[in-house]
Amino acid sequence: MVDVYHDTIPGWDKVIYIAGPFSDPDKMHGIEANILAASRAALDAWRAGWATICPHKNSAGFQHAADLPYEVWTRGDLAILSKCDAILLMQQWDTSPGARKELIHAVKESIPVYLHRPSAPALRRLIPVDDEDVLVELDLRAREIERWHSKGWKIS
Numbered sequence: 001m002v003d004v005y006h007d008t009i010p011g012w013d014k015v016i017y018i019a020g021p022f023s024d025p026d027k028m029h030g031i032e033a034n035i036l037a038a039s040r041a042a043l044d045a046w047r048a049g050w051a052t053i054c055p056h057k058n059s060a061g062f063q064h065a066a067d068l069p070y071e072v073w074t075r076g077d078l079a080i081l082s083k084c085d086a087i088l089l090m091q092q093w094d095t096s097p098g099a100r101k102e103l104i105h106a107v108k109e110s111i112p113v114y115l116h117r118p119s120a121p122a123l124r125r126l127i128p129v130d131d132e133d134v135l136v137e138l139d140l141r142a143r144e145i146e147r148w149h150s151k152g153w154k155i156s
Contacts, residue, residue: 016050016114016126017081017106018042019099020090022059041090041116044125052088053080074098078105086112088126089138097149100142107139 018041024030038056045052055077077098081087087106093099106113113129120127129135 014050014085015083016045016052016086016088017084017102018045018052018054018056018088018090019081019096019102020056020093020116021096022056022098023096037090040118041088044116044118044122045088048123048126050086050088050126053084055080074101077102081105081111082109084111086114088114088116090116091118094141094145097146100146103138103142104146107135113138 018038020038020041021034022031022038024034026033035056038054042052042054042057055073058080059073074097078101081102082105087102089099089103093103103113105111113135115127115129117125117127129138
């Protein structure tokens with residue numbers, strides 16, 4: 001049986017990794033809001049023809065596993081990202097230490113980068129970063145924020 005919807009959209013054999021904030025200072029609602037935003041980005045990617053890896057959904061609730069340090073999640077996420085065909089940066093990716101590390105890793109490994117724009121029309125919410133100058137600027141921004149945080153400085 002031919003699935004007209006899925007057979008007419010290019011892709012489905014490519015996997016995109018959703019990158020954006022997970023942790024949040026608002027312990028009551030922040031993480032749930034971030035997981036919901038990541039879910040929406042993942043659905044937009046599915047609709048655009050990508051199979052998706054959404055680490056927010058993969059590890060939802062695991063933040064309560066006190067016996068596993070933060071580095072377990074970031075190292076595991078980078079291992080997963082290494083097997084993906086692209087990375088999708090959610091809005092506010094730059095507020096997330098994990099997403100910044102993921103972007104730096106993606107650029108280093110030549111993994112294509114896309115930006116998520118949820119306010120765009122449905123099939124135009126994933127914007128490829130084709131311009132090398134823009135990609136370099138994103139990478140430099142992530143690295144600069146990481147340097148500031150490593151020194152204990154806050155960026156507003």
